[in-house]
Every structure is written in C-alpha cells, then in structure tokens.
Amino acid sequence: MTEILAKLEHVSRVYQKGREKVDVLHELDLEIEKGDFLALMGPSGSGKTTLLNLLGGLDRPTGGTVTVGGQELSAMSNSQLSGWRSTHVGFIFQFYNLLPVLTAQKNVELPLLLTNMSGKERSRRAGIALEIVGLADRANHKPRELSGGQEQRVAIARAIVSDPELLLCDEPTGDLDRQTADEILKLLQTLNREHGKTIIMVTHDAQAAEYAQRTLHMDKGKLEARAAA
Amino acid sequence: MKYLGLVWRNAWRKKARTSLTMLSVMVAFLLFALLNAIAFAFRSGQDVADAERLVVIHKISLINPLPISYEARIAATPGVAEVTHASWFGGYYQEPRNQFAQFPVDARAYFEMYPELDIEPGQLESWADNRIGAVVGPEQFGWTIGDRIPILSTIWPQTDGERTWEFELAGIFSTSDQRGSTAYMLFNYDYFEEARAFGKGTVGWYILRVAPGANPVEVAQAIDEQFANSPNETETSTEAAFAASFAKQFGNIALIVQLILGAVFFTLLLVAGNTMSQSVRERIPELAVLKTVGFSDGSVLGIVLSESILIIALGGPSRSTRSPAGSDAVSAGSPYRERPPAWVRCCRVSTCRARRS
Numbered sequence: 001m002t003e004i005l006a007k008l009e010h011v012s013r014v015y016q017k018g019r020e021k022v023d024v025l026h027e028l029d030l031e032i033e034k035g036d037f038l039a040l041m042g043p044s045g046s047g048k049t050t051l052l053n054l055l056g057g058l059d060r061p062t063g064g065t066v067t068v069g070g071q072e073l074s075a076m077s078n079s080q081l082s083g084w085r086s087t088h089v090g091f092i093f094q095f096y097n098l099l100p101v102l103t104a105q106k107n108v109e110l111p112l113l114l115t116n117m118s119g120k121e122r123s124r125r126a127g128i129a130l131e132i133v134g135l136a137d138r139a140n141h142k143p144r145e146l147s148g149g150q151e152q153r154v155a156i157a158r159a160i161v162s163d164p165e166l167l168l169c170d171e172p173t174g175d176l177d178r179q180t181a182d183e184i185l186k187l188l189q190t191l192n193r194e195h196g197k198t199i200i201m202v203t204h205d206a207q208a209a210e211y212a213q214r215t216l217h218m219d220k221g222k223l224e225a226r227a228a229a
Numbered sequence: 230m231k232y233l234g235l236v237w238r239n240a241w242r243k244k245a246r247t248s249l250t251m252l253s254v255m256v257a258f259l260l261f262a263l264l265n266a267i268a269f270a271f272r273s274g275q276d277v278a279d280a281e282r283l284v285v286i287h288k289i290s291l292i293n294p295l296p297i298s299y300e301a302r303i304a305a306t307p308g309v310a311e312v313t314h315a316s317w318f319g320g321y322y323q324e325p326r327n328q329f330a331q332f333p334v335d336a337r338a339y340f341e342m343y344p345e346l347d348i349e350p351g352q353l354e355s356w357a358d359n360r361i362g363a364v365v366g367p368e369q370f371g372w373t374i375g376d377r378i379p380i381l382s383t384i385w386p387q388t389d390g391e392r393t394w395e396f397e398l399a400g401i402f403s404t405s406d407q408r409g410s411t412a413y414m415l416f417n418y419d420y421f422e423e424a425r426a427f428g429k430g431t432v433g434w435y436i437l438r439v440a441p442g443a444n445p446v447e448v449a450q451a452i453d454e455q456f457a458n459s460p461n462e463t464e465t466s467t468e469a470a471f472a473a474s475f476a477k478q479f480g481n482i483a484l485i486v487q488l489i490l491g492a493v494f495f496t497l498l499l500v501a502g503n504t505m506s507q508s509v510r511e512r513i514p515e516l517a518v519l520k521t522v523g524f525s526d527g528s529v530l531g532i533v534l535s536e537s538i539l540i541i542a543l544g545g546p547s548r549s550t551r552s553p554a555g556s557d558a559v560s561a562g563s564p565y566r567e568r569p570p571a572w573v574r575c576c577r578v579s580t581c582r583a584r585r586s
Contacts, residue, residue: 058521079525086523097518101238111522113231158522 005069005165005198006032006055012063013050013221024050025061026221034165037192037199039212046218048202049170055200056089056168057081069165086114090159094171096151098143098158104130105139108157115162129157132195133187149180156187160197167191169201173208185211232528236535243508247540250504254544257497261490268486282342283449284471285435288462292317294431295461297422303435306451308443313338316421316433320380320394322370329369330413331380332433333421336362342436345406352400360420362399366411372398380414386426394424505537 013025024047032038032055040048053059054066057073066073069088076084090111098107108126117125130136133153143151152172159167169188173181189211191197201212209215217224241247285303287293297314304312318331336357340346348364352374356362365372372378376398386392396416404411422429437452439445449465456463509516519529 056521079527082520082523082525082528084523085521091521093518097514099235099515099518101242102235106234110235110519113235114523114528119231 003034004031005034005036006030006200007067008051008054008064009067010064011054011061011066013047013054013059014062024221025054028064028221028223030216030223032198032200034198035192035196037189037211037213038201039209039215040200040202040218041204041206041209041215042218047221048218051218052168052170052200052202055166056091057085083114086111087162088164089166089168090162090164092152092155092159092167092169092172094174096143096148096155096175098151098154100143103140103142104135104146104154104157107143107154108161110158111162125161126157129161130154132160132191133157147180148176149183152176152180152184153187156184156191160191160195165198167197167199169199169203171203171205172201173203173205178207181205181208232532232535236532236539239508239532240536240539242512246504246508250501250540251544253500254497254541257493258545260493264486264489268482280467280469281439281445282468283437283439283445283452283465284468285437285452285463285465286433286471288453288464291434293461294428294433295435295463297430297432299456299461299463300432300435302455303437303452306448306455308440308448308451310438310440310443311338311341312435312437313342314418314432314435315339316418316431317384318380318382318416318421319384320382322378322380327370331363332413332415333418334415335418336364336415339415340402342438345404346402346411347405348400348402352402356399357417359397359399360417361395361397363396363414363416364400364402365398365414367401367403369412369414374398374400385421385428387424388426390426501537501541505533508536509533 008028008030011025011028011030012023015022015024028047028051030051040051042048050059054061054073055068057066057068057076060074064074071084073081073084098104099110102110105123105126108129109122112122112125115122127136127139130139133156135150135153135157138146138150138154143154146154152175156172167188172188173184176184185208188199188201192199192213199212201208203209285295285299287295294316300312300314303309313335315332315334318333320331321328336353340348340353352364356364363378378396378398379393380396381393383392385394387394396414402411402415418432437448439448445467449467452465453463516529516533519532520526524532
C-alpha cells in the first residue's frame with residue numbers, strides 16, 4: 001500500500017485585489033504519494049504556483065486543509081512553518097535565486113545554517129549535495145561564474161542538502177535551453193528514482209512534463225487528471 | 230555567529246556604498262569626539278577646583294584690577310586661612326603663536342596656596358630670591374634652569390616703554406593632580422610691580438583658602454560686604470563656580486554640543502536608514518529565498534539589522550574617536566599640551582576681549 005505524503009482537502013485560495021475577490025483555487029482535492037514525480041501544467045493564472053506555495057507552507061489556504069508528511073500546515077504558526085520548511089521541503093525556482101555574494105558551496109550550505117550542525121559538517125554535506133548534482137569542482141565559484149544550467153544544479157543541491165522528502169520545482173527549466181533542460185530534468189528524475197524524493201514540478205513545457213510519472217492539468221483553480229504520455 | 234559570514238558578505242556587496250556609509254559614520258563619531266572634547270575641556274576647570282579655595286575678582290569683570298591693599302584686609306577676614314594673588318601678564322615667547330600663560334605671583338605664598346604643585350624647595354627659594362626669576366612646568370619650550378627667557382607682553386610695557394621682559398628660569402614645577410596643568414609660567418610680583426609702566430599697586434585677583442571649619446559661603450559674603458560701596462567692589466566665588474561662570478560666558482556649551490550632536494546623529498540616522506532600505510529593496514527576492522529555505526522573519530530581520538550594526542561598528546567608535554583621545558586631538562595643535570586651569574583659560578579670554586574692545 002502506497003503512503004500518502006501530501007494531501008489537500010477542499011482547498012480554496014481567494015486573493016483580495018482591491019474590492020475584487022480573485023478565486024485562484026476552488027475546492028481543490030489532491031493526494032500525492034510518497035516517491036511521486038508529479039508535473040503540474042496549465043495556463044498562466046490557473047493556480048499552479050499558488051498550489052505549490054500552499055504545499056511548501058509559503059502561503060495559507062482560505063479554506064480547506066493542507067497536510068504534508070502527516071502535519072497540517074494550515075494549523076502551524078509562521079515560525080513553525082519556517083522550521084518545517086527548513087527540513088521537509090526544498091524549493092527550486094525558474095531563475096535559480098542563488099545569493100550572488102556567496103560561492104556555490106556557501107549557497108548550498110544556506111539551509112544548514114538553520115540547524116545545529118558544525119561548520120565542518122555543513123561543509124561536508126554541501127560537498128555531497130554538489131557531488132550529486134555533478135558540480136563538486138565548482139564549489140568555490142560564485143553564481144556569476146557559472147552557466148545557467150550549473151546555477152540550476154547548485155539550486156537543486158541547495159534544495160536537497162537538508163534531505164527533504166518533498167521537492168517543489170517552479171518551472172525549473174523555464175530559463176534553460178533544451179539540452180541543459182533535459183540534463184536538469186534527468187537529474188530530477190534521478191533524485192526521484194534513486195533518492196526517493198517526491199517531486200512536484202510546475203511547467204509549461206510538455207516535454208519536461210514527460211519526465212514526470214504523471215501530469216495534472218490545472219485550469220481556473222481546478223485540477224484535471226490525465227495520464228502521462 | 231554562524232550568520233556572520235553571510236552578514237559580512239552582504240555588507241560588502243556594494244563596496245563603494247558601504248565605504249561611503251562607513252565614512253559618514255566615522256565623520257559623525259569624529260565630530261562627536263571632538264565636540265565632546267571641547268565640552269570636556271570647558272568642564273575640566275571645575276573638575277580640578279578645590280572646594281576650600283575661593284577666588285576674589287573685581288565685581289565689574291576680571292580685567293578690572295583690585296588694589297594690593299585688599300590683601301591684608303582679606304587675610305584679616307574671619308574664616309580666611311591664607312591669601313595670595315595673581316595677575317594676568319599676557320605674553321608670548323619669540324612669536325605670537327607661542328602664547329602661553331604667565332602670572333606674576335608671590336612665590337612662596339602661591340606654592341603654599343597650591344599644595345598640588347610640586348617644586349624642589351631649593352628651586353623655590355632660588356626663584357623667590359632672584360628678582361627676575363621664573364618657574365615653569367616641565368618641557369616648556371625645552372627650557373632648562375638658568376636659561377634667559379625673553380617674554381613679550383601684549384599688555385604690560387615697562388617704564389622705559391620696552392615690552393620685552395627678561396626672565397631667568399630658576400625652577401621647574403609639576404603637579405600631583407593628573408587633571409591639572411603646568412603649562413604656564415610664574416614669576417615674581419615684585420619685579421612686575423616695580424617695572425610695569427602702569428597699574429602699579431594692583432593685582433588681577435586674589436585666591437584665598439578658607440580656614441578649617443569655616444563656611445566658604447559666609448566667608449565669601451563677608452569679603453564682598455567688606456568692599457561693598459567702594460570703588461573696587463569684589464565678587465567672591467569658589468574656584469569651581471568661578472570656572473563655571475567663565476565657561477558660561479561662551480554660552481551653554483553643553484547644550485550647544487548636544488544640539489550639534491543631535492543634528493549630526495539624526496542626519497547619520499537618515500543616511501544609514503536610507504542606505505539600508507535601498508540595500509533591502511534591491512534584494513527582496515534574495516530575502517524571499519531565505520524565507521523559502523526556512524529562515525524565520527526574525528532571522529531575516531536580524532541579518533539585515535546585523536549588516537547595519539556591522540557597518541556602524543566598523544565606522545564608528547574606534548579608539549581614535551573616543552573622547553579622551555579626541556581631547557588630545559583638540560590640544561595637539563596647541564602649545565598648551567596639557568590643559569591649563571580654568572582660570573588661566575578664562576583670563577586669556579578676558580584679555581583677548583579687552584584687547585579687541
């Protein structure tokens with residue numbers, strides 16, 4: 001029997017834009033199994049990123065419950081959510097979002113600053129993460145000295161360094177050429193298959209979605225399941 | 230501590246901006262030190278004042294002399310243990326920039342009045358017995374005992390019209406009070422009285438010591454009442470009050486200093502605040518990344534504030550800008566390497582004002 005890692009029940013998210021209410025997610029239900037690699041597709045404004053933010057504890061639903069790893073995120077305080085994020089979830093963004101003043105190694109170490117690990121241990125773990133993404137030899141390079149693909153690999157290393165169960169990727173290949181995008185997607189696939197990471201990836205790219213085990217389509221705040229190609 | 234590396238790197242993200250901010254902080258703290266040093270210098274006369282010593286000056290102003298005949302009458306006032314006098318000479322050595330304080334005094338009585346001044350008994354006697362003898366504090370222009378010292382007085386010509394007075398250095402005195410000064414010259418009043426072209430029979434002010442058990446306020450009142458309604462009415466006050474009243478002639482220095490410092494630090498606050506808000510605005514996405522990886526609101530705020538504190542700490546209160554050092558800096562350009570007593574400074578100010586008028 002497969003284990004459910006994340007569960008959304010009747011989740012709604014309404015934003016107030018001036019006097020107007022924008023209904024981004026509407027009574028959404030979703031279950032994500034442990035070890036799943038899910039691609040979320042849909043037009044802009046369909047609620048994909050909002051869904052990702054809810055799963056990552058960056059946002060709170062206006063209705064319904066979000067449960068990840070048995071913990072109901074909507075019931076947690078902001079500081080509890082911060083602590084939870086640091087150990088249970090890794091984020092990968094379209095534009096990498098590395099800190100330009102830090103080397104690749106120090107960028108990867110960033111989430112570990114929130115733990116009680118010694119500097120030596122942080123360094124060792126960041127080294128392993130960089131090795132997994134194939135960038136051990138670029139540890140002392142700053143982001144501006146790396147290519148887009150390499151930057152995204154560093155971002156992936158940062159996302160996995162604290163060994164979270166869940167990786168949330170918001171268009172991770174949106175800023176990369178086809179070849180580099182494929183390399184990044186293969187890396188994500190490896191993390192999913194060999195390291196057991198559960199991955200939820202928002203993408204507009206149908207080819208990228210093919211790397212996922214299944215694809216869900218969103219439109220106007222609702223989900224529509226289709227079989228992966 | 231583990232965030233120090235992150236804070237340090239963020240602080241130096243824009244080197245020029247950080248350096249300029251640090252420079253403005255440094256200038257503000259330097260101003261703080263210098264202005265504080267000035268306020269400190271104005272207060273210092275009060276610090277070294279002896280509560281049992283009173284100063285008697287002319288009621289109109291310090292530049293008005295008092296008759297020498299008052300000495301005996303003051304000495305006879307109940308509650309007065311001893312009395313001596315001093316006058317302002319207003320001279321310089323070789324060139325005007327070498328101006329320093331000189332006072333014609335009664336040698337033995339003056340040193341009895343100021344026990345904190347130390348001089349070898351032999352030198353004191355040698356000076357007292359030498360008509361043109363003088364004593365100075367240590368390292369004054371590198372003079373040694375036996376040197377002939379010409380001092381040009383800007384106030385007192387001699388009877389033959391000559392303004393240069395010649396002295397022979399008979400001794401060097403020091404002080405046991407670290408806050409006190411020895412940057413002045415003392416010479417015999419008899420020589421001064423005999424050779425000056427005008428003002429004979431007068432002194433600048435009297436200094437007296439209150440007898441043990443006597444009330445200084447009552448003694449001061451008794452002296453002033455004694456000379457009331459005379460052509461030379463007196464005003465007697467403690468050394469500290471005398472120094473404080475002179476300092477106040479310039480205005481309320483402490484208030485002026487505080488107002489200037491308030492303006493400086495308010496401006497600094499605006500500069501630093503603007504720099505930091507600009508820095509934060511530029512990297513909102515990066516701060517958002519810190520939030521996503523698990524940094525709490527407090528941690529992010531702490532990192533940003535630490536950057537500001539780091540810049541202030543680096544640019545601000547370094548050893549060179551602390552007040553005592555600032556005080557040194559103020560006095561460094563002056564021939565008065567040590568602080569003269571408050572009354573010495575006051576005399577200089579009064580004399581300068583009198584000359585201008």
